[in-house]
Amino acid sequence: MNYIDTFRRTVRCHPTKAAIVTDGGSTTYEELDERTTRLANALNERVPEGRTATLALTGSTAIETMLASQKRGLGNVQLPFRAAPGALASMLESTAASTVLFDDANAEKAVELLDRTVFEAGIHAGERSIDREDVEDYEAVLANASTEPVEPDPAYEHGVFYTSGTTSTPKAVLFDQEQLWYGSTQVVMEMGLDETDVALVTTPWYHMVTADAWILPHFQAGATLVVQSDFDPDESLRLVQExxxxxxxxxxxxxxxxxxxxxxxxxxxxxxxxxxxxxxxxxxxxxxxxxxxxxxxxxxxxxxxxxxxxxxxxxxxxxxxxxxxxxxxxxxxxxxxxxxxxxxxxxxxxxxxxxxxxxxxxxxxxxxxxxxxxxxxxxxxxxxxxxxxxxxxxxxxxxxxxxxxxxxDNMIVSGGENVYPEEVEDVLESHEEVEVAVVIGLEDERWGHRVACVVYGSDNVDVEALDRFCKDHDRLANFKRPREYVVSNELLPRTDTGTIERDTVYEEFFGA
CATH class of the missing domain: 3.40.50.12780 (ANL, N-terminal domain)
Known part of the structure; x- marks a missing residue:
C-alpha cells in the first residue's frame, strides 16, 4: 500500500477535524487535502517531471509539500534548514530537484541556491518581499491551481532524506510511499494511536523520525498535530497544557x-x-x-x-x-x-x-x-x-x-581491548557534577590508543575526583578509564537530533 492512500482514508473519515494547529490557526483534513491537491497540480504545471526541494522551518508549508509530493509521486527533497548554502547546494546535486519551495526564515539561503543551482523555479511562502522573476508567491500559486485529482507518477516516491553527517558529508536516501507506509503503520501499532490523539511536533520536520515516526502516523490515525516551529521547553509545555x-x-x-x-x-x-x-x-x-x-x-x-x-x-x-x-x-x-x-x-x-x-x-x-x-x-x-x-x-x-x-566507527582499541565511548560516557554522566561527557581515542605509542574525555558540567568539576570516581565505579573496567581529562566551560556541539559531533570535539580539544 502507498501512504497517500491512508491519508485519503483519513480525509474521508475525519474531514472537519483539525489536522494541523499552528500559531496562525488550524487546518482541517478537508482543507489540507484541497491545499495539497492544488500544490501538486501547480508543481506539475511548472516542473512536470521534477522533484521539489523544500527549505522551510517545521510548519504547515513543509507538511503540505510532503503530502503534495506524495500526490504527484515525485519526491520532496527534505532539506535541513540549519545547513549552510554551500552544503545545501552540494546535497542537491544528486536529487534532480527542479523547484525550491521556501519560507521567510530561509529566504536568503533559497535565493542563493537559485543563483548557484539548476532550479527552474522558486515558490515563496511568507510575508517578505522577494523581488525576483523566478520566484512566485505560495498562496497565489495555490489559488490559481486546479483541485482536480492528480495522476501520480508510477514511482510513488515520498522523497529524499539525508543522513546526519556527523562523521562524513550527509548522504541522500530516497524512499517510496510503500516503504514509509510500513514505517508509519508500525508506529500506529506500537503506540496505539487513534483519532483522539493530539501530538506536539517539536523536532525538525526533515528528519526521518519526525516525518515517518510522528507526522505521518498521526495523520494515518486521524489525530491532530500541534506544530512548534522552534523548540523552547517552556513553550512546548505551554502548548501541551493549552x-x-x-x-x-x-x-x-x-x-x-x-x-x-x-x-x-x-x-x-x-x-x-x-x-x-x-x-x-x-x-x-x-x-x-x-x-x-x-x-x-x-x-x-x-x-x-x-x-x-x-x-x-x-x-x-x-x-x-x-x-x-x-x-x-x-x-x-x-x-x-x-x-x-x-x-x-x-x-x-x-x-x-x-x-x-x-x-x-x-x-x-x-x-x-x-x-x-x-x-x-x-x-x-x-x-x-x-x-x-x-x-x-x-x-x-x-x-x-x-x-x-x-x-x-567510534570504537577505541586500547591495549588490544575494545572500548566503546558511549559506555564510558554513561558512567561519567552519572557523576553529580557532570552534565555531558564525550570520550575520544587518542593515538598512543604504547597502547595504540588511550582513552581521553571532555566533560561539561557544574563549576565544581574536579578532574582528580572524577578520576577516582571512575576507578571506583563497578561498571567500568580499568582499561576503559580515561587517562586524560578536559573540562569545557561551554556546551559541547550536537546535531539537532542530539548526537554529539565527535569530530568537532576532537578538533577543538585535541586537534592541535
Missing amino acids: HDATGMLAVPTQLHALADAQAEAGYDVRTLSYIRTGGSIVTEQLVEKASEHLTEGIYNTYGLTEGGPNLTFAHPSAQDEHAGTIGTESFTWELRVVEAAEPDEDPDPSATVEPGEVGEVIARGPGMSDGYLNHPEASEQAYVDGWLRTGDCAEVDEDGYLYIVGRV
Missing part, C-alpha cells in the same frame, strides 16, 4: 530540558500520556527523570535514516525490568546482533552473539531503503546480502532486549 496534548516526540537533549522546565514551572501536563524518544542513547537516569516530571509513558526507540522510522521500540513497561533498553525488533523488522567487523569489512549475518556479549546490529525489513543516491560504494558497504548494516553495537540480555553500547 491543547491537552496527549503525545510528544523529543530527542534526549530536549527531554532533559523539558523535564527541567517542568520541575521548575509545573505546567499542567496531565493529558500527556506518551513521549517517544531516541536519536542518541537514552540513559536509565533520563528515563527516571522524564517519568517523574512529565509522564511514565516513555517509549525508547532506535533507528537510523536508512531504515525508516525505527528498527526497535521499548514499551514503557520494559524499563521496569530492563532499564535503558531500546527494546526488541519492531513489527516489520528482523534484527540480529552479530560479531562486529571493521567498517570496511562485511559482517557475517550468521555470527550472532550470545546473551551478555556485544555485537553489531544488522536489520532487514520491507520498509528499509534501497541505498544512497549516487553513492554506490557507500551503498555496497551499508547494504550487505539483503541486510542493512547499522554501524551500531549493542548488548543483548537473556530476554532478548537490546542495549546500545556504541558505534563501530
